[in-house]
Amino acid sequence: MAKKIIVAGLGHGGIAAAAILAESGYDVTVYEKQSEGTLGYDWTDIFAPKALKIAEMDMPDEDKFEYKEDMTFVAPNGAKLRQHVPEDELEIKMERKDIYDHFIKNAVDKGVKIVYDCEVQKPIMLGNRVVGIRTAKGDFFADLIIDSCGMNSPVRRNLPKSLMIEKEITRQQKITIFRAFYNKASDVEVEDKFKVLLLPEGLQGISWIASEDKYTDVLIGRFEDFDMDEVNRHLEYLRPTNPRLGTEIVRGGQFVEIPVRHPLSVMVADGYAAIGDSAFMTVPLIGSGIANSLKAARILAETIINDDAQAFSVESLWKYQVLFYKHLGTGLAPLECVKNLMFRFVPEDLDYCFETGILTDRNVTMTANFGSFFDTFDILDIPDLLNKAKQSCADPVLLGKMLGAGNRITAVTAACLAIPRKWDRKLVEIWAKAYTKIF
Ligand SMILES: Cc1cc2nc3c(=O)[nH]c(=O)nc-3n(C[C@H](O)[C@H](O)[C@H](O)COP(=O)(O)OP(=O)(O)OC[C@H]3O[C@@H](n4cnc5c(N)ncnc54)[C@H](O)[C@@H]3O)c2cc1C
Numbered sequence: 001m002a003k004k005i006i007v008a009g010l011g012h013g014g015i016a017a018a019a020i021l022a023e024s025g026y027d028v029t030v031y032e033k034q035s036e037g038t039l040g041y042d043w044t045d046i047f048a049p050k051a052l053k054i055a056e057m058d059m060p061d062e063d064k065f066e067y068k069e070d071m072t073f074v075a076p077n078g079a080k081l082r083q084h085v086p087e088d089e090l091e092i093k094m095e096r097k098d099i100y101d102h103f104i105k106n107a108v109d110k111g112v113k114i115v116y117d118c119e120v121q122k123p124i125m126l127g128n129r130v131v132g133i134r135t136a137k138g139d140f141f142a143d144l145i146i147d148s149c150g151m152n153s154p155v156r157r158n159l160p161k162s163l164m165i166e167k168e169i170t171r172q173q174k175i176t177i178f179r180a181f182y183n184k185a186s187d188v189e190v191e192d193k194f195k196v197l198l199l200p201e202g203l204q205g206i207s208w209i210a211s212e213d214k215y216t217d218v219l220i221g222r223f224e225d226f227d228m229d230e231v232n233r234h235l236e237y238l239r240p241t242n243p244r245l246g247t248e249i250v251r252g253g254q255f256v257e258i259p260v261r262h263p264l265s266v267m268v269a270d271g272y273a274a275i276g277d278s279a280f281m282t283v284p285l286i287g288s289g290i291a292n293s294l295k296a297a298r299i300l301a302e303t304i305i306n307d308d309a310q311a312f313s314v315e316s317l318w319k320y321q322v323l324f325y326k327h328l329g330t331g332l333a334p335l336e337c338v339k340n341l342m343f344r345f346v347p348e349d350l351d352y353c354f355e356t357g358i359l360t361d362r363n364v365t366m367t368a369n370f371g372s373f374f375d376t377f378d379i380l381d382i383p384d385l386l387n388k389a390k391q392s393c394a395d396p397v398l399l400g401k402m403l404g405a406g407n408r409i410t411a412v413t414a415a416c417l418a419i420p421r422k423w424d425r426k427l428v429e430i431w432a433k434a435y436t437k438i439f
Contacts, residue, residue, distance in 0.1 A: 002027040003310055006142040007112075008120045008133050008155050010039060013276035013293030013300075014148020015103045015112070016055040020301035022111035023056075029142075030112060031135055033119040039104075040096035043179055043217070043252045047099075049092045051291035054298050060102045065094040071208075072192035073364045076199050076347035079354040080192070083365045099290070120149060122158035123272070130159070130272035144304065144312040145272050151259045153278040163269040164429060166436070169280070172343070173261035173336075175205070175287060176222055178231050180253040181215040183246035190244060201237055202347045209242050216245045221287070223343070226255075258287035262333040262412070262439060263324070265432035268317035273300055281328070284336040292328055299323045318423035330416035334409040336439055341405040349398050356394070411438045 003026055007014040010032035022028045032039070046068050052059060067090040070083040085091075108114065115137070124132035124139060132141035133155065147155040151174065157167045190211040197207045205222040220226075220234060239245050259280045267279040275281070275296050282289035303320040304312065342350075353359045415435040420427045 003144070003312075004142040005029075005144045005146060005304075006031065006133055006140060007146045007148050009033070009147070009149030009153065009278070010100075010104070010114065011148035011150055011276040011278065011293065012099070012103060012290050013281070013297045014146050015107050016057065016294050016297035017146060017148075017275060017301045018112045019103075019107040019110045020056055020298065021304060022107065024301070024305050026304075028112045029140070030107075030114045030148075031118045031120055031133065031140065032114060032116050034116065036114075036116045039100045041179070041252065041254065041256070043096060043181065044093050045096050045099060045290060046091045046093050047288060047290040048089075051294040055294035056298065057103070057106050057294070060094065060098065064098045064102070065092040067091070068093045069194050071194045071196050071364070073354075074192075074195055074197045075351045075354040076202055077351040077354075079351060081354060081359060081361050081364045082192075084361060085365055121154055123155045125160060128160070128162060129270035130155075143271065143310075146300070147272065147274040147278045148276050150277045151257065151280070153274070155272075156274055156278055159269065159272070163272075164266045164432060165269065165274070166264055166266075169259055169261060172223055172340075173259060173280075174257045175260050176225060177256050177258060177287075178220045178226070178254070179218070179256070180249045181212075181217050181251040182235075183248040183250050184215055184244050185246035186243050188243045190242070195242075197238075199342070199345065199347050199350055201234070204343060207234065207238065209238060209245065211242070211244050215250055216242065218245070258282060258289070260284045260287050260336070260339055262336045262435075263329045265436050266428065267321050267324070268314055270314045271312055273317050273320060275300055281324075281332070283332060284339045292332070295328060296324055299327065315423040318428075322419055322421060325416050325419050330413060333416055333435075334412045337405050337408040337412060340408075340439075341401060344401045344404075349395075349401070352395060352398060408438055 005018070005021055005026050005028045007018045007028065007030040010030050015030060018028045018030055049059060070085055073081045104114070119136040121134045121136065123130045123145065124134055124141070130145050132139055133145060145155065147153050149155055151169065156165060159165050159167070194210045195208065197209070199205070200207045203222065205220070207221070208219045210217040218235070218238070220231060235245065259277055259282055261280050261284055263281055264274060264279045267274040276293035277289055281292040281296055283292070300320045303317060303323065307316040309316065415431070415438060418431065420431055
C-alpha cells in the first residue's frame with residue numbers, strides 16, 4: 001500500500017513537493033483552510049522561473065507572466081543605483097492567483113488530493129513522533145506530515161519542546177507589508193519605472209513604487225506595526241516624486257507579514273518536515289520565498305523517495321535539512337546579518353555607501369534572483385572589495401558597524417558549514433544553540 005503523506009497548508013513548497021511525491025506513487029493529501037479558488041492575494045509576485053524546472057514544473061502559459069523590469073534603488077538622499085539584469089537571469093512577474101492555479105493544476109494532474117475549507121489546528125503526537133493533524137473537520141493520520149502552513153503554522157507552534165523546533169519569531173525577524181495598486185493620476189512619463197526606496201524618510205524599512213501602464217503598485221515595508229493613517233501620510237511624501245500615484249486603491253490594500261530571518265535551526269522530526277515560510281526559507285533582505293520553497297520541495301521529495309526504510313524518521317529526514325543548508329541555507333542565513341546591519345544604519349550611512357561606491361550597480365543587479373550573500377557580494381572580486389574597504393575606512397563609525405556585521409556573517413557561514421552531517425540528538429542540540437545564538 002502506498003505510504004500516506006499529509007501536507008498541512010497549501011503553501012508553495014508544500015504543493016510542489018506533493019506533486020513530485022504523488023507522481024512517484026505516494027498517497028498525498030493537502031489540507032487547506034481557505035476555500036477553493038480563493039488562495040493568494042490580489043497582486044503580482046516576482047520569482048526566478050528556473051525554480052519551476054527544479055521543482056519539475058512546466059513554465060506557465062506566456063500570457064500569464066511578463067519579465068520584470070530592472071529596478072532602481074534610491075538612497076535616503078535620492079542617490080540612485082540601477083540594476084542591469086542579463087536577459088537569461090530575468091525574473092518573471094505573475095498574478096499570485098495565477099501562480100496558485102499553475103501549482104495546483106500541476107499537483108492535481110499528478111494525483112494530489114486537496115481538502116479545502118479545512119483548518120489545521122495542531123499536530124497529533126505519539127511519543128516524539130508526529131502521526132497526524134487535528135483539523136476542524138476531524139483527525140487525519142499519515143506516515144509523514146509536511147508542514148506548509150506558513151510563518152505562523154499551528155503545526156510547528158504546537159510541537160513539543162523536546163523536538164527542539166523553534167516556535168516563535170521575534171518582531172525584528174518579520175516585516176509588516178502594506179501593498180496596494182493605486183489609480184493612475186496622470187500620464188506623466190516616469191524616469192525610473194520600478195523604484196525601491198531604502199530607509200525612506202529615514203524610517204526603518206523600504207517602499208517600492210512601480211509605475212505600471214494602468215496603475216501604480218505601492219509596497220510599504222516596516223519593522224513595526226502601522227496603519228492606514230501612516231500609509232496615507234507616507235503616500236503624501238511619495239507623491240511629489242511620483243506624480244502618477246493616485247489616491248484611489250484599485251487592487252489589494254492589505255497589511256501582511258513576511259518572515260525575514262535565518263531558516264529554522266531544526267526543521268525535521270520523526271514523521272515531520274517543515275517547508276517554505278513555515279521553516280523561514282525567504283531571502284531575509286527582500287522577503288522573496290517562492291523560488292526557495294520550490295527548490296526545497298525538490299530536495300525534500302528526493303529525500304523522502306530515497307529513504308530506504310520509508311520510516312520517515314528524524315535520522316532520514318535530517319538529510320533534507322543538511323542538503324537544504326548546503327544548497328540554500330548557507331547562502332540565506334548571513335543575509336539576516338546584512339538586514340540587521342541596515343537596522344544600525346542611519347540614513348547618512350546608506351547615502352555614503354551609495355555615493356562612495358561601497359554599494360554599486362553591480363551589487364544591486366545581483367539582488368535579482370539572488371538567494372545568497374555570496375551572490376550579492378562577489379567575494380572573489382578583490383578590487384571591488386578593496387575599494388569597499390578603503391571607502392569604509394574613511395568613516396570610522398560606519399567601519400565599526402560594517403566590521404561587526406562582517407564578524408557575524410563569518411560566524412553564521414561557519415556555523416552553517418558545520419551542520420552535523422548525520423542526526424545525533426546531542427550534537428544537533430549543541431549546533432542549533434550555537435547557530436541561533438549568533439543572530
Ligand atoms: C505581500 C507579500 C509579497 C510577497 N512577494 C513575493 C515575491 O514577489 N516573490 C517571492 O518569491 N515571494 C514573495 N513573498 C513571499 C512568499 O509569498 C512566500 O515566501 C512563499 O509563498 C512561501 O510561503 P508558503 O507558501 O510556505 O506560505 P504561505 O504563503 O503563508 O502559505 C501557507 C498556506 O497555508 C495555509 N494555512 C495557513 N494556516 C493554515 C491552517 N491552520 N490550516 C490550513 N491551512 C493553513 C494558508 O491559507 C496558505 O495557503 C511575498 C509575501 C507577501 C506576504
